[in-house]
Amino acid sequence: MERARPTMKDVAIAADVSLKTVSRVVNGEPGVTPDTEQRVREAIKTLGFRRNDSARLLRTGQAATVGLVLEDIGDPFYSALSRGVEGVARARGSLLISGSSDADPGTERVLALTLCARRVDGLIIVPTDSDHGFLVPEMTAGVPVVFADRPPGEIVADTVLSDNSGGAAEGTAHLIAGGHRGIGYIGANRDIFTARERYRGYRSAMSAADLPVAASWVTMGTPTTASVQGALERMLVGQEPVTAIFCGNNRISVLALHVLAALRQTVAMVGFDDFELADLLGVTVIAQDTEELGRQAAELLFQRLGGDKSPPHRIVIPTRMIGRGSGELRPAAR
Amino acid sequence: MERARPTMKDVAIAADVSLKTVSRVVNGEPGVTPDTEQRVREAIKTLGFRRNDSARLLRTGQAATVGLVLEDIGDPFYSALSRGVEGVARARGSLLISGSSDADPGTERVLALTLCARRVDGLIIVPTDSDHGFLVPEMTAGVPVVFADRPPGEIVADTVLSDNSGGAAEGTAHLIAGGHRGIGYIGANRDIFTARERYRGYRSAMSAADLPVAASWVTMGTPTTASVQGALERMLVGQEPVTAIFCGNNRISVLALHVLAALRQTVAMVGFDDFELADLLGVTVIAQDTEELGRQAAELLFQRLGGDKSPPHRIVIPTRMIGRGSGELRPAAR
DNA sequence: TTGAAAGCGCTAACAT
């Protein structure tokens, strides 16, 4: 039967009071006789009234909603980040609207602007590598935007990052301390900020130890089984074979494990970003606290919503190395 | 400098036309001279106008938004489901608002009602084990609700499920076919629908093969390392030791792998639900298509939004066994 | 082709 939803006006008529009195009861405002309140409550119950929050929010100008744009909600990394954001939002009484950009700048743009059109209170974005100038009008109009995991392109804005270069440097230095001199690096596409940063960390640790890096030791690009296999074969044979590898993200670590298993090869290894079962497999990793990344981004957003006008922040979340064996293998005697 | 956002009225004044003309231009409605349109577009650009969709949606009564309530967006299972829902919603031009219930019926209730108060067009819920009668008024008022992964309590409504019992039966039968006669079952809490169903599948496969099930072979409850370890010790020693185990979900499979590794034990094993690296670890699983679960739930929701008034559906998504070795181990000769 | 008026459901500001 699907009657249209009753409004406060309907309730007011049923309870024979004014609309405003209904509003008072619904919102728990003072100044209503217990008797009238009773009548109103009954009318609410019999009609099945539920306040229309979107009308309320239009009037108050508050959406009580934050928007989140990320690459793919199906990816554990982003879902952990999302969880961090959600926890903070919930604590502040806000809902979360999220959308996946599929790493496409066009989709990201549409999504972000759609969320702004819905008048979310603020936006958290895991940006693609592209120009984010289209957000300037929104930001000027008072919509705070916080970038998470990667900085925005072309503009300066609040950003929360993991210590990508520091973590990669620590992992590489750990391998060096273990006696390795030839260390390969397999990373994601250079278009991606985190990939560049981690590579930078690797290079800095190598040069800090005065170790040269052969061209064949570095592979960066969208990781596939084939590319990782090719990279590993290049690194492990040839005239300057490596004795250890650093994997730039957990997808690469997993692929490398597969390939190494297929090749029946063992090599020292440290991976950036932890993953499930890495402990069981004995993989040493540089863990980043993804949920914390989301939490801090959300906290910063609410700080802005609270009126903080200070210059853009750049928060860096430390990483943590977890030794599990693969990073502690010594170079094989040759 | 945070000017308030300009409205259509502001644009109308700036372009020296009526508000309605602005609306026509913004919405691409016909009946505007190219010349006027030009003036309006300029005003829009200089003022930085963006239509307020929430006001628009209040007027049109359409939210172009679907709500999703699940247990924990940080869990890969739910994020895959979420991805399925999001894909369909996006294709239909809708946004997705989601919230995590943390498996708490109270939170679930608040979240679902909050989303309804926002007047989402429809709701997809991964329900906790509780009474969902509180949703009847909403459903009567015309908000379609689809339950995913588990059926609702106390009410009959559209539901999309995996074939839990069928999958568990298939996995168990596979072990039986491999020569096992003593097969243990470690499952989640009986409060959870999927846990009950999978256990039912296990039992039915055992009795179909005329195999008795010793009391010590079955453990059901919230899985922890300790509980899984206790369960395995009980099953593997004693007078009626098992030669194989069936794990009721992927969390349990992973815990079992850890415990077995610590005990230096090998035992045949099939797990319900696939997980990353299960291939590398050679774990045979009953895979469910979680993303498809979300997709189908969303498709059903949009079907209802399209006006379908047929009786509640119950869609069951088949599972698929993936043999990787652990389920193909033969019972050790004793 | 263009515009004025009414109203979506609610709250804010001001009466009474």
Add this chain to the structure above:
DNA sequence: ATGTTAGCGCTTTCAA
């Protein structure tokens, strides 16, 4: 303690 009026920013209806 209760009610009236205006209006959030937009669309709808109807008139010019």
